[in-house]
Amino acid sequence: MLNKTYAFAFLLLYIASCASQDVEFTFNGFTGSSLMLDGVASIESNGLLRLTNNTSRKMGHAFYPSPVRFSSNTSSFSTTFVFAIIPEKSGIGGQGMAFVISPTNDLSMAMATEYLGLFNKSNEGKATNHIFAVEFDTIQNDEYEDKNNNHVGININSLTSNQSEFAGYYDDDLDSFQNLNLMSHKAMQVWVEYESEDKEIKITLSPVGKSKPKKPLLSYKFDLSVVLKNTMYIGFSSSTGSFPASHYILGWSFKLNGTAPSIDLSKLPELPRRNTKEWSKVLKIILPSAFAAFVLICVPIFIYMRRQFKYAELLEDWEVEFGPHRFSYKDLHQATNGFNEKELLGAGGFGRVYKGVLPVSKLEVAIKQVSRDSKQGMKQFVAEVVSIGRLRHRNLVQLFGYCRRRGELLLVYDYMPNGSLDQYLYSGHEKPNLNWIQRFKIIKGVAAGLLYLHEECEKVVIHRDIKASNVLLDSELNGRLGDFGLAILYDHGTEAEITNVSGTMGYLAPELTRTGKASPLTDVFAFGAFMLEVVCGRRPVEPGAQGDRIVLVDLVLEHWKQGSLVDIVDPQLRETYPMEEIEMVLKLSLLCSHPLPGGRPTMQQVMQYLEGGKPLPDLMVTSMNYGMLAVLQKEEFDSFVMSYSSQMMTSISTQSEGR
Template sequence: MPKMGSFLLLFFFFFIFPVFVQSQNTRFIFEGFNGAANNLTLELEASIMINPGGVLRLTDKSNKVIGRAFYNKPIQMIDKTSSPNASSFSTSFVFEIVPPSSSSGGYGLAFLLAPSRQLPGAEPVVAPPLNVSNLPRPPQEKISTISTSYDGKTVALISSLCVVTVLLMGLMGYFLLHIREEDSEVLEDWEMDCPHRFRYKDLYVATNGFKESEVIGTGGFGSVYKGVLSTNGSEVAVKKITRNSHQGMREFAAEIESLGRLRHKNLVHLLGWCKKKNDLLLVYEYIPNGSLDSLLFKPKNGFMLNWEQRFNIIKGIASGLLYLHEEWEQVVIHRDVKSSNVLIDAELKARLGDFGLARLYDHGGMSHTTSVVGTIGYIAPELTRTGKASASSDVFAFGILLLELATGRRPIDSSDFLLVEWVQDCQQLAQILDTADPSLNSSYSVEEMELALSLGLICSHQRKEVRPTMRQVMRYLNGDDILPFVDDWGSADYSQQGSEFGSRTFQISDGTFKTSHRSHHSYSSTEFSSSSIYSGG
């Protein structure tokens, strides 16, 4: 009788029971148990499986079960008349124990001879050998087990695959580490304290990998790309500046950190920056209509700014400069006020941008700049002598820009045309309205046009002490004050300034150096220009 342990076990029992009893010479053999049900008594979980071959199964897959099988016919083991001792016998049997796949439970099997269907002790006997080939095979259960025996070829294959896998993983790790080092953004000390820092990969995705098709402007410092941030879907302009010997990254970044806090409705907002190797990326809000220069001189689809729009743009630029010069926590000198650095938003309002050349100093202090930077036509005469930028030099450039908006002409159209002198000549002939932009078809307020032209001349006066402050400019534009009368327009000694241009060392932002001469006034200048944030819409 087999007995089940305390955990799930499955017994398959192949039974051959030859018994030799000397007194009775009794024999019986079971090679499978199909048709043997009459000779066996099955108890508890024991059963005969018809397929395959009549296997006697003592237990199933249930937990904590027992099965018993007894041979029905009694066998006389003791003949008291002939011998007081039990007859000798021999037996042999085959069984298979199939434990569950995940169990540490016990299991057991007992063979016994008993005078009744109880559990008395039993004694071993000797029996002839079994013919194992005649025994039925037990069914194969679908049990998840891991074989631990492999032939030589399998072991070699597995070993080779392991080696190849390890090598591939090593190579992959090396390349990933190499790529990570290539793309890593090593932070310098100044970056730790700068807010609004973008991740390079976010800007790379936003600009489609800085594709040429996304370029919306170029300049001396680099190119500007339109981008869309995946984080919030907002449109941005990403300016990619390459580090060079003329501009120290630490110095430039320190200024940007301060300028990043500028907030005014007439300024382009710097949203943040990012540094990768030799590139500094500046992220600005995107202004859809592009630069004032493009709208004035390269309009698309026949679009033209009317006088009301132009006058509002003049006021917007003046308001932005007043904020920079007097209303922010420090004095900010822009140093590159020009039409290509004025952007026009969706509501056709002016937004002064590109602070790459800007300098800051405390209120009541003085600028310490010693190099001449800017764009020809907008540079105040005193800069060629001292190299010191000031709020007054920004006012000079604003005056030129004001004349540009009113006349529709560039500061220098050719080697023999200077806008400020042309307007001044017409004013002295009492014909100042003849300089008004003809494309306006006289559709303008005469009072506002005369104000704009006259104020432009005063702001761009050769002597800086004559020029008004931006606060005074705002009062003139708003009609709060009347323009002062200026009877001595004078003229700067351009010959002397030209000589100084030739003898000084200048910071040239776009790499060009060009000298032009105007015979009538002996005008000599150096042509150099900074980049605009972006010049096209």
């Protein structure tokens, strides 16, 4: 028994001594390696480490099996690896990958979408993560201040890079910067170095076969001792998101307190060849005898020309920038079974929306087929592609791409399984009732999306058509704002140009009919009508009993005067609900519906009110309704409107702090 105790103690001392030594390893391919894998990560038969495969919304991790013991001051380290990203669909694929140093090798709680398999919604950006990563990002996400959809970044505990640059390298021979496409199907080599004395991180990138460039792509001063713990795991992480891609590591070396050993490029496994299946099909067609080929080739040519005409598409100069996000008509035709009526999700003046499953990735999508006779013609189609083609926010419906074929205009979106919000508010028993918690979450979600559009995007985006039918619900009943066909963009610090009045009756701000100039505050007005719609379960304007119109905002004001707000709340909200919170939303709706732009809050203020971070200003009900003031304004009774404005601004103001 004593001998066993000594043996066990000796084993612990041996392990501790090994852990304290400077770690060094080299993998020229990963056949027979003992890496710790999870998710969809695997080692191919030829030795390729494949972090993700052609499956959407998956992640994969690969870690060196033993933890690395850094000193209390964080030791210097150096690593180099060869990687390649091969998207399933050329130009679009995956979320990217990252080299990571983590206090744990269990990242199963991460999300397989925009979080690169590193974080989730609750821990992203927190110092308690103790994660250092170098990202190779192939999706532009404005929420994380990405430069473009092809960049390298140094990340500390967050997806927002501390420093990032366009993917490329400084060519020593040409003395110039050369761009690299991370999704080029070609292997590239990376060097990651940290000097503890200088407290400097250096990232260098180059095509495989070129010597390491003298000038690094990124050089960032940072003391990693505040991030890295004494014992950490080193490895790789990747996620696919909606569009799958294969992320490969061909070789890897690492050294603590020294320079990482060179990788023997001649021993690295080969990447999969591109389109091998297609070539095999072609060979089967062209190998018949000369005479048979002559006879048979006429038929394939005829069929080919016919198919080319059937699937012929248009391409103009403005589309070059958005080319990678263009789908072939053939793929969309197959995805919807030829735009079969069984796949129809809805129809309206804009055209039809179909559910589809993309043939290769099996991704569920919604395909909007804009009608040839629709008022939402080429101008609106271009606006939608330009405005949301690059937007990334969890409360916006993501536009994956588009297609043009003769007179047909097609937009491809992320599929929202629960449909549009108006179906829940107005379809009776066809849809389950939404409780107050669900409705309030939807209101806050749409508000967050609008704040992103107005203030956080590269350009100001005015939606111009906010209403329940344009709010879609994902699988978790999160509200996502969609249909950007009327959206306009302009630079921050400038104003939008005067345009035709566009939108939906009941959501149009009074100044639009007079000036034709949209602004973020006209969106705020529509958002006020939308909040009333969600709380009351009624449309902003409804036909009255005697042929007149009932204006919802005036009806809410009347109930406010009489102290009977409970009577205006949607009767479908049958469970107990917090009346104070509902009153706050109704009051905020009235502020947003103020007939004068200066009396409305910004979306930033709206979010503060909804989150409870700022008290609402006092609202005093006047004797005049909002609808009448809108009529006066439309009839250009400007002097009266301005005098009335001074009275209203004393009772309804969003500019007064601390009220």
